[in-house]
Amino acid sequence: MNLQERAEQVRFRIAEACRRSGRDRDSVEIIAVTKYVSLDTARAVVDLGFDKIGENRWQDVKPKWEALGSRVEWHFIGHLQTNKVKDVVGKFRYIHSLDRLSLAKEINKRGEAMDTVVDCLIQVNISGEESKYGLSPEQFFPFIEQVRSFPFIRVAGLMTMAPYESEPEDTRPVFRGLRQLRDECNQRALLKEEIRHLSMGMSNDFEVAIEEGATWVRLGSILVGKE
Template sequence: MSALQERIAEVERRIAAACERSGRARSDVNVIAVTKYVSAEATEQVLQAGLADIGENRWQDAQEKWERLGSQGTWHFIGHLQTNKVKEVVGRFAYIHSLDRLSLAKEIDKKAAQLGLEAKCFIQLNVSGEETKYGLPPEQLPDFAQQLKAYPHIRIVGLMTMAPFEAEAEATRPVFRGLRELRDGLNRSGVLGYEVPGLSMGMSNDFEVAIEEGATWVRLGSILVGK
């Protein structure tokens, strides 16, 4: 078994255990292999190993990989998206995990309209309140969701957050629980007119806690794909 296959098997074991602890079906949790720090060759090995969802943070770093491997997987843009890069990302990445301002929504909607598609987006929220993190303040979510109705080529498929890096993963639980509660509140409000199912949360150091709190997408880099 290769080192990559060993890492995949270990991550799978830990995901299954977290699902069992929280009474969830393993099929409810999707894994995004974050390949931002590895080469196109390493990314190809990840795809060949059966990991179908690829996460990248910057178009500049992803371009070579996407041009070579774009048809082989489902691509997720998980980093901060500058408005001038929207034209490169919409139509290539199936999901954008970092919608956090109306100027970005406007550009995504415009490009999606040109391409005749619906852009699937996660609203990024700064649940922890850290100044170094991107994301909308949670209290602005209801108004933001209301304003998004002006952009018919955007479909909100979930909420996303990044927890602080903690020595003890358990310390991240309030952040993940907070995102789940925000999603549930958004759905109860009915403001978007449709159900928002997804929670993109949890990384290499805290994904098990995120799963216990309801994550539907976990973003795993070094623990999964290596360095």
């Protein structure tokens, strides 16, 4: 399939997942993950109406960022080293991978220097896989207590990555666990603003993630293809 055909199929599958779960189609948005494709392909993706782009390394995204600029809402979805914060804050609208206090301090410091509040998603390792970054569920609420003291960080959502499963249905407990954390945090009113976004679901399991409440699905190969 070409890019347009893949886009149509993905949009149809998202609409069907929303229908099955009784959700409004507009409550789910696509982050097109372009980290493995060229600038020309990324531009073609944007031309098809996908205006949220996910990347995970500044040195790789720089040519795309310079070429596409304000046409795109940029999402930093990879592990972020503290010494790279200066390259990300001010260029990416959202950081999906806030997962430790040292990183929060650096983001807050950079936000203060730029006089801008940085929208972040807290990454939680619901599955407990050692190969994945993120807080454990047990660390989540103590971390919220710490982050709430940083005036230049706004917690806009939570993010997780499920293990790759041959049966996508097996990922459901991971996505449900993230939603439950968000809902409990909101019920306890631990932050000034309610946490809205759930960034979860990728090419293999996005439909299950939608059924469990994802507001952003991060789609790479199934949408943009491979090069």
